[in-house]
Amino acid sequence: MNDINDWSEEESSSDDNDQYDNPPQTRPKKASIPTVLQAGFDSYFLHQGKLAKTSPTVFSTQVEPLSAEEYADAIKSASEKYNLTYPASSAIQESLAHQFRRFLLELEQGFNLLFYGYGSKRALLNRFATEVCSKRGHVIVLNGSQPKASIKDLLTAIEAIPVVQKFIESTDAPTGSSNEPQLARIRACFSSSDVKPLFLLIHNIDSPNLRSPKVKSKLATLASHTRIHLIASIDHVNAPLLWTSTECSTRKRENIDEESLSYHVPGFSWLWHDLTTMAPYDFELAHADRSSYAGASGNARTGRGGSTGLATGNTVMSESAAQHILAAVTQKAKKMFKLMATKQLAVMEDGEGKAQDDFESYGTSYDTLFTSVRDNFIATNDTAMKTLLGEFRDHNLIVGTGTGGAEILWIPMRRERLSKVVKGLDVE
Structure with a gap:
């Protein structure tokens, strides 16, 4: 009895150890087969159909562009500081x-x-x-x-x-x-x-x-x-x-x-x-509008309707150019420009999500502007209104698209520069 009991205990213990040391083999799981297989072109269109995530932060809305005077001063100070003699x-x-x-x-x-x-x-x-x-x-x-x-x-x-x-x-x-x-x-x-x-x-x-x-x-x-x-x-x-x-x-x-x-x-x-000289293009780019990121190319962003540039093909007006034009017009013309600029600035304040160079979207209809001009006793009839607009149209300070009362008028200037021009008129 003792021998049998001793043997059974040893046998059972050895079986337990064998089970612990050599666990039973588990069956590999079968790979799940999808019910629908995507072809190559299906995967391509599925990938291309995803919307790209673009940041709403635009550089032009964060950093104010330089005016012509500010650019000239910056170049001069940099040349003096770093001795840029080329x-x-x-x-x-x-x-x-x-x-x-x-x-x-x-x-x-x-x-x-x-x-x-x-x-x-x-x-x-x-x-x-x-x-x-x-x-x-x-x-x-x-x-x-x-x-x-x-x-x-x-x-x-x-x-x-x-x-x-x-x-x-x-x-x-x-x-x-x-x-x-x-x-x-x-x-x-x-x-x-x-x-x-x-x-x-x-x-x-x-x-x-x-x-x-x-x-x-x-x-x-x-x-x-x-x-x-x-x-x-x-x-x-x-x-x-x-x-x-x-x-x-x-x-x-x-x-x-x-x-x-x-x-x-x-x-x-x-x-x-x-004739490679490696010299800077300071003179060639002197006429470039520093208040616009279109810069030397002279082309503004596409306006409403998908047309290239502004509706009339004009470039963005600089602050100094606007001041020169306003200095040569009558007081009534200045009042009309200030009235129109104030309306455009108010629309620009509300349209934060729009492109800053899409000036046509901030424009004012001719009828609306004429009503405001007449209510402020600046021009009493349509002929006087067109006479005041003529000087600004000739110098592209006010541009528009359309005809008659449905014409949309706007000032091709960025909000920061237009605000400075209006403040200059207030000082006068």
């Missing part, structure tokens, strides 16, 4: 200045020069015109980067040269103030060997004001003359697309009279030169 740019320009004799030789051989490269080329080309070209003939400079630069200004400046004026008065030159008679008079004047050649320096010939086919045709008419030398610079990456291969390579021809000019295809006869 030594690399100065060294590069001095090395490029040694090529002036080569540039002049190419001009005298019947080519026109086109300069490209990173950095402002204005200072170096002005130096070339002053030190070299002015000693060989007459020099006219056109700053194409300025908003009001036009081919009319260029032709008028050429005709203002005393030699050209004397030629026009002493000969039976074509009369008229349009561009075609001006071109004919200029070409006829410089065809004479007694007159020194003309050097035309155009900064940023790829500017929007000089890109139209009519302007290019008139510039080509000047550039194709053997005694008129064109020197130009470009900065836009797509500027070479402005001219066809024929326009770029057509050489100048001598002894082309005005009658056969219509049969001659004018061209520019460009020679391309890399």
Whole structure:
């Protein structure tokens, strides 16, 4: 009995240990099979259909943009503090200045020069015109980067040269103030060997004001003359697309009279030169509106209806420009502007969620504005109202879309700048 009991206890204990040391194997769970399988395109559309989470915090609503005066002061203080003298740019320009004799030789051989490269080329080309070209003939400079630069200004400046004026008065030159008679008079004047050649320096010939086919045709008419030398610079990456291969390579021809000019295809006869100076574009961007994040591009955000820019295609007005315009108008016009600006500011205060440059959404209808103007004894009839608006429309300080009483009018200025302008009127 004792042996049996001892054996059973040992056997049972060993069985227990075996069960503890070697637990029973569990069956692996079967993977659940989905009832519906998604194809690749289903997964793609399911992923793309999710809304993107965008933060409502916009940089333009948090940081107030700089005005032109504030920008100039900031640049000046930074230059004085950090001694920004651009030594690399100065060294590069001095090395490029040694090529002036080569540039002049190419001009005298019947080519026109086109300069490209990173950095402002204005200072170096002005130096070339002053030190070299002015000693060989007459020099006219056109700053194409300025908003009001036009081919009319260029032709008028050429005709203002005393030699050209004397030629026009002493000969039976074509009369008229349009561009075609001006071109004919200029070409006829410089065809004479007694007159020194003309050097035309155009900064940023790829500017929007000089890109139209009519302007290019008139510039080509000047550039194709053997005694008129064109020197130009470009900065836009797509500027070479402005001219066809024929326009770029057509050489100048001598002894082309005005009658056969219509049969001659004018061209520019460009020679391309890399003029990388690494100089800042301070002068080229001086006209940029610092109160708008559109900046130098000159394009405002899309307005209501999906149109590109403002409804009239105008850029955002700066604070200094508005002050200059208001200083030249009558007191009634100032009162009307202040009334309209106050209404627009009130709407802007309520529309916090809208884009600050979507000015059309803050506009006032013509009928509503006329009622307020009449109630405040500023204008008593529709004719007087349109007269007051005319001065502001001409300078794009008030723009609108639509016709008649349904026209929507607004001031293309950001809220911060418009508030400062209204406060300036209150002080007056």
